[in-house]
Amino acid sequence: MAACGGIDLHQEHGQRAVFCGLTGIVWLHRKIQDAFFLVVGSRTCAHLIQSAAGVMIFAEPRFATAIIDERDLAGIADANEELDRVVTRLIERRPDIKLLFLVGSCPSEVIKLDLSRAAQRLSGRLAPVRVLNYSGSGIETTFTQGEDACLAALVPELPRAPAEEAPALLIVGALADVVEDQFLRILSAMGIADVRFLPARRAGAMPAVGRNTRYLLAQPFLADTARALDERGARRLAAPFPLGAEGTTGWLRAAAEAFGIDDATFAAATAAGRARAETALAPHRDKLGGKRVFFFPDSQLEVPLARFLARELGVALVEVGTPYLHRAHLAAEIEWLPAGTRVTEGQSLDDQMDRCRAARPDLTVCGLGLANPLEAEGLSTKWSIELLFTPVQGYEQAGDLAELFARPLRRRALLEV
Amino acid sequence: MQLTLWTYEGPPHIGAMRVATAMTGLHYVLHAPQGDTYADLLFTMIERRDARPPVTYTTFRAQDLGRDTAELFKTSVAAAYARFQPQAMIVGASCTAELIQDDPGGLAKALDLPIPVIPLELPAYQKKENWGASETFYRLVRALAGPASPRSPDEPRQRPLCNILGPTALGFRHRDDLIEIRRLLDTLGIAVNVVAPLGASPADLGRLKDADFNVVLYPETARSAAEYLRKSFGQPFTKEVPLGVGATNRFVAEVAALAGIDPAPVLDGPGSRLPWYSRSVDSTYLTGKRVFVFGDATHAIGIARMAARELGFTVVGLGTYGREFAREVRAEAAEHGIEALITDDYLDVEAAIRAAAPELVLGTQMERHVAKRLGIPCAVISAPIHVQDFPARYAPQMGFEGANVLFDTLVHPLMMGLEEHLLGMFREDPEFHDGVGPSHLGGTPFEAPPVAAPVPPAPPSPAVAPILLEEAVTITDAPWAPEAERELKKIPFFVRGKARSNTEKFARERRLPLITLETLYDAKAHYGR
Numbered sequence: 001m002a003a004c005g006g007i008d009l010h011q012e013h014g015q016r017a018v019f020c021g022l023t024g025i026v027w028l029h030r031k032i033q034d035a036f037f038l039v040v041g042s043r044t045c046a047h048l049i050q051s052a053a054g055v056m057i058f059a060e061p062r063f064a065t066a067i068i069d070e071r072d073l074a075g076i077a078d079a080n081e082e083l084d085r086v087v088t089r090l091i092e093r094r095p096d097i098k099l100l101f102l103v104g105s106c107p108s109e110v111i112k113l114d115l116s117r118a119a120q121r122l123s124g125r126l127a128p129v130r131v132l133n134y135s136g137s138g139i140e141t142t143f144t145q146g147e148d149a150c151l152a153a154l155v156p157e158l159p160r161a162p163a164e165e166a167p168a169l170l171i172v173g174a175l176a177d178v179v180e181d182q183f184l185r186i187l188s189a190m191g192i193a194d195v196r197f198l199p200a201r202r203a204g205a206m207p208a209v210g211r212n213t214r215y216l217l218a219q220p221f222l223a224d225t226a227r228a229l230d231e232r233g234a235r236r237l238a239a240p241f242p243l244g245a246e247g248t249t250g251w252l253r254a255a256a257e258a259f260g261i262d263d264a265t266f267a268a269a270t271a272a273g274r275a276r277a278e279t280a281l282a283p284h285r286d287k288l289g290g291k292r293v294f295f296f297p298d299s300q301l302e303v304p305l306a307r308f309l310a311r312e313l314g315v316a317l318v319e320v321g322t323p324y325l326h327r328a329h330l331a332a333e334i335e336w337l338p339a340g341t342r343v344t345e346g347q348s349l350d351d352q353m354d355r356c357r358a359a360r361p362d363l364t365v366c367g368l369g370l371a372n373p374l375e376a377e378g379l380s381t382k383w384s385i386e387l388l389f390t391p392v393q394g395y396e397q398a399g400d401l402a403e404l405f406a407r408p409l410r411r412r413a414l415l416e417v
Numbered sequence: 418m419q420l421t422l423w424t425y426e427g428p429p430h431i432g433a434m435r436v437a438t439a440m441t442g443l444h445y446v447l448h449a450p451q452g453d454t455y456a457d458l459l460f461t462m463i464e465r466r467d468a469r470p471p472v473t474y475t476t477f478r479a480q481d482l483g484r485d486t487a488e489l490f491k492t493s494v495a496a497a498y499a500r501f502q503p504q505a506m507i508v509g510a511s512c513t514a515e516l517i518q519d520d521p522g523g524l525a526k527a528l529d530l531p532i533p534v535i536p537l538e539l540p541a542y543q544k545k546e547n548w549g550a551s552e553t554f555y556r557l558v559r560a561l562a563g564p565a566s567p568r569s570p571d572e573p574r575q576r577p578l579c580n581i582l583g584p585t586a587l588g589f590r591h592r593d594d595l596i597e598i599r600r601l602l603d604t605l606g607i608a609v610n611v612v613a614p615l616g617a618s619p620a621d622l623g624r625l626k627d628a629d630f631n632v633v634l635y636p637e638t639a640r641s642a643a644e645y646l647r648k649s650f651g652q653p654f655t656k657e658v659p660l661g662v663g664a665t666n667r668f669v670a671e672v673a674a675l676a677g678i679d680p681a682p683v684l685d686g687p688g689s690r691l692p693w694y695s696r697s698v699d700s701t702y703l704t705g706k707r708v709f710v711f712g713d714a715t716h717a718i719g720i721a722r723m724a725a726r727e728l729g730f731t732v733v734g735l736g737t738y739g740r741e742f743a744r745e746v747r748a749e750a751a752e753h754g755i756e757a758l759i760t761d762d763y764l765d766v767e768a769a770i771r772a773a774a775p776e777l778v779l780g781t782q783m784e785r786h787v788a789k790r791l792g793i794p795c796a797v798i799s800a801p802i803h804v805q806d807f808p809a810r811y812a813p814q815m816g817f818e819g820a821n822v823l824f825d826t827l828v829h830p831l832m833m834g835l836e837e838h839l840l841g842m843f844r845e846d847p848e849f850h851d852g853v854g855p856s857h858l859g860g861t862p863f864e865a866p867p868v869a870a871p872v873p874p875a876p877p878s879p880a881v882a883p884i885l886l887e888e889a890v891t892i893t894d895a896p897w898a899p900e901a902e903r904e905l906k907k908i909p910f911f912v913r914g915k916a917r918s919n920t921e922k923f924a925r926e927r928r929l930p931l932i933t934l935e936t937l938y939d940a941k942a943h944y945g946r
Contacts, residue, residue, distance in 0.1 A: 015493070016476045020452025040418075042512035042541060047427040048455045054803075066418040070542045073516075082418040090420060106450045106513035109479075138452025139479040139513070350500060369457030369469065376467030 005334035014348025020138030021146025031174040034098040037063040041105030099203035104135035142323040144221040155228035161210030168194040173219030176391035189269035221300040240332040242393045244308035245277035273395030280399025289314035294361035297321035298384040423763045425738035429539035432549025438470040438586035442618035444503035449511035451476040473497040487519045505619035509537035547637045555641040561622035565649035576608040577676035580628045583635035584615035589800040597816035626650040630675040660719030689817035709734035709775035712799025714742030718749045734773040794830035895924040
């Protein structure tokens with residue numbers, strides 16, 4: 001146990017039931033519309049993405065796996081030649097691709113296949129196609145950290161903003177297009193005109209960054225990306241994350257304060273959204289108020305989600321598991337968590353399941369490998385991956401976010417057999 | 418390196434998980450990096466299992482590599498034993514752990530647990546899921562079936578006794594095939610000793626040798642183990658896989674012969690409805706329907722045979738992704754006068770389907786989507802499958818009820834005879850007009866866009882598939898005379914694509930400058946079957 005704000009922080013080691021960072025490809029490739037993600041890995045990697053992407057795989061998505069085989073393991077030089085051959089063929093077939101990510105996996109990391117050199121070599125050969133690399137391996141990244149690694153790889157490539165440029169706001173973290181547009185309208189109503197997004201929707205339109213860039217993290221799992229942006233001279237605006245009405249207001253307020261927006265303008269720009277979020281949340285408060293919720297670690301979204309559930313819906317938190325707790329980025333969130341909330345960083349799966357069974361929470365937020373087994377034990381579950389794939393940020397989505405947690409409980413009450 | 422989007426099979430340790438999850442009292446400790454636990458959700462979501470698979474992962478991370486992953490492995494084995502108290506354990510490495518070269522077998526042995534601990538060598542960079550399942554089951558049987566011994570002289574038994582080998586977790590219809598086969602054996606008067614791996618414990622594997630013979634339902638998973646049992650205990654095993662009525666009859670005869678009993682109780686029984694359904698006049702329209710079959714070897718072979726002999730289809734394509742059984746599939750393809758397609762690249766399969774221009778595709782989840790894209794009716798007959806093919810209802814593939822299920826499965830995607838006839842008759846009616854495709858295909862019939870005389874070929878639509886095999890060499894086709902184009906539209910839409918391509922091929926071969934009304938009918942006469 002350790003002191004960290006007012007929470008009861010535990011660290012745990014043991015078996016982890018989490019996705020690796022490769023999974024981030026599933027939503028990142030939808031966001032950057034002319035990028036291709038090529039995993040350099042094993043059949044396991046290909047099988048993982050196939051399983052995680054579900055039916056999306058049939059839409060001929062912009063990702064694939066170069067499966068390492070025995071011959072590649074025999075000599076690293078061969079592996080490099082093989083990789084060049086595979087990439088060249090891929091780009092010939094997909095001339096619409098402007099940005100290619102070589103995504104490292106556990107096997108490629110363990111055999112120390114140098115993907116950064118490969119990316120440099122291929123960038124030269126395939127220009128104007130840019131080739132970058134990052135690691136989504138399970139030994140280095142957990143689930144959403146794959147997005148962090150991807151965006152961090154993009155940062156050194158971003159155009160340099162002129163030193164004399166007026167301060168610009170950069171929003172960091174992949175958001176649904178509809179959510180981006182909503183934020184853009186609110187910020188514009190406040191008078192913040194120059195708002196950029198990382199990642200941009202197209203490879204050629206990535207935002208410029210420089211000393212006058214102020215950035216807001218839209219997601220809590222972007223440690224390396226933030227560090228890379230800091231190195232480019234940009235400055236982070238400390239804020240809670242835009243989940244729920246309160247989180248969204250806090251997040252927007254951080255931007256307003258940094259850009260010197262007066263209170264009246266801020267209130268006018270956010271009033272309608274706040275009112276709508278309040279209306280949408282009210283009916284869920286009856287259903288979720290007083291319910292006991294247990295979070296298994298998954299995406300690092302657990303702490304902001306728990307804060308939202310506790311403060312805006314009156315949920316009682318049994319345990320908040322997170323794969324990794326970034327103390328600085330989550331400072332505002334930790335501040336807002338009810339005093340004494342048990343937060344567990346890391347995981348020892350069987351021990352955590354024992355605690356969950358003993359506590360018998362009303363709702364357990366967990367991955368798909370655990371959800372049905374816990375349901376069969378009589379526990380209601382909310383599968384956590386949906387919280388990544390569904391637009392949940394901002395005022396207009398606050399009701400939807402509450403609904404995601406309320407639905408399993410409503411369903412359980414409905415079923416008679 | 419192989420560029421891969423879709424994989425038909427997972428890595429071999431997934432096969433080992435399918436065996437471990439099928440069994441009871443067995444625990445699998447897998448040396449694997451964080452993230453490999455994704456495999457759990459195949460079992461909890463696709464098969465909707467109500468418990469976690471009995472698998473403990475070491476989930477090592479980068480910081481562990483600097484330290485001692487071997488120690489982590491030993492700790493995990495000890496903890497799993499203490500918590501789950503299994504009768505036996507299997508231990509092994511996933512692809513990444515194979516590279517770091519800890520020795521799971523040796524490490525586990527050093528713990529000196531009071532139960533059998535069976536090491537698995539599953540070469541992840543050469544082999545795949547089905548091989549992994551087969552190898553795991555074989556290793557388990559070898560380790561647990563007891564010492565090889567000549568069979569003791571039989572004490573007189575009231576009923577012959579057999580084992581059923583092959584059903585696993587995540588198997589395509591294994592649950593219901595097993596019920597169906599048990600029923601057949603029961604009707605014959607044969608008792609079942611052990612079913613494995615599905616539902617068996619390690620102790621049950623020790624009783625395998627008590628049986629007189631083995632029934633092998635899925636050679637992909639059980640043939641190696643059955644061979645071992647034949648060599649060690651003299652147990653013969655069945656070769657016929659009961660897919661379809663004919664194969665079920667042959668299977669029953671084979672089983673009865675192995676048991677030394679009379680097959681009449683089953684063969685003279687009610688059997689399947691398939692023979693009558695297939696003979697009824699509504700099925701006449703099925704005659705010669707061109708069908709493309711792809712899947713695991715067992716299902717592909719069995720269902721191609723059945724499609725040809727029991728439904729009167731013409732098999733125009735047959736293939737498998739399972740190289741272990743390529744020889745058997747090639748032999749079956751030769752029976753149909755075609756060459757087998759042995760590949761695990763779904764783009765090759767897609768190209769072969771395009772080339773064969775079938776009227777029905779029978780395959781896996783991938784072929785279902787390829788067929789959807791091409792606007793061809795399709796049914797799923799083999800793993801890999803998605804959640805909808807682990808149905809709540811009783812839906813075997815094997816035995817007589819399996820044949821009933823297969824008749825429905827294979828025929829429903831096609832338009833039934835009467836329906837097809839009526840649609841042809843009323844094709845000018847607004848509800849059945851040109852643009853309306855079969856409703857189950859989302860209303861988008863697959864047909865080349867009409868090419869007007871001087872217009873160059875349409876540019877590829879931006880939505881078109883990213884990774885496509887090169888199309889067949891483009892040859893400029895003769896333009897269609899307006900009159901011929903109008904006549905083509907009168908042909909029912911479900912055969913129009915075929916008529917168009919035949920006519921164009923006919924014109925191309927004869928280097929005709931223009932496709933006229935005469936060309937259309939000349940081609941029809943030429944290709945008419």
